Amino acid sequence: MTDGPEQSRGDLGADSAPIRRVIVAHPRTLAALGGRQLPAGGREPVTDDLGRQTPLGDIYLRSLMRAQLRLGLAVVGVLVAVLGGLPFLFLAAPALRNAIVAGVPAPWLIIGVAVHPVILTLAFVCLRHAGRNEHDFTDLVERS
Numbered sequence: 001m002t003d004g005p006e007q008s009r010g011d012l013g014a015d016s017a018p019i020r021r022v023i024v025a026h027p028r029t030l031a032a033l034g035g036r037q038l039p040a041g042g043r044e045p046v047t048d049d050l051g052r053q054t055p056l057g058d059i060y061l062r063s064l065m066r067a068q069l070r071l072g073l074a075v076v077g078v079l080v081a082v083l084g085g086l087p088f089l090f091l092a093a094p095a096l097r098n099a100i101v102a103g104v105p106a107p108w109l110i111i112g113v114a115v116h117p118v119i120l121t122l123a124f125v126c127l128r129h130a131g132r133n134e135h136d137f138t139d140l141v142e143r144s
Contacts, residue, residue, distance in 0.1 A: 064137045068130060075126045082118055086111065 090097040090107055099106035 060137070060141060064133065067133045067137075071126060071129050071133065075122050079119065079122055083115065086115075 086107075096106055101109055
């Protein structure tokens with residue numbers, strides 16, 4: 001037995017040379033790669049596209065930003081609907097508008113106390129979905 005690359009080649013024999021891979025690419029492509037070798041798949045990972053701000057990396061980032069924007073707009077929309085609906089609730093229910101609970105007017109209790117759990121719930125949902133969006137983005141980048 002011999003030491004070295006001949007052991008790992010199996011049945012090729014001791015007299016055959018190791019196989020060398022050669023990149024066939026345009027010189028500008030090689031210059032953009034900075035002389036680096038491509039991975040075994042023949043394509044660079046998406047993380048390089050993100051880091052070098054290539055058009056493909058921009059597409060991936062735009063998809064993440066669109067997902068986060070949709071989430072933010074949905075949360076703000078729900079918050080506006082809840083807070084904007086309170087005046088209509090008070091107009092529709094005059095008994096609620098004039099009610100007093102423990103010496104405090106009911107509208108004050110609703111606006112000052114009942115709205116805060118809604119806001120905290122929306123913040124929790126937003127945070128959870130934003131983390132899920134980022135996790136999905138990371139999975140997408142790592143799979144590519």
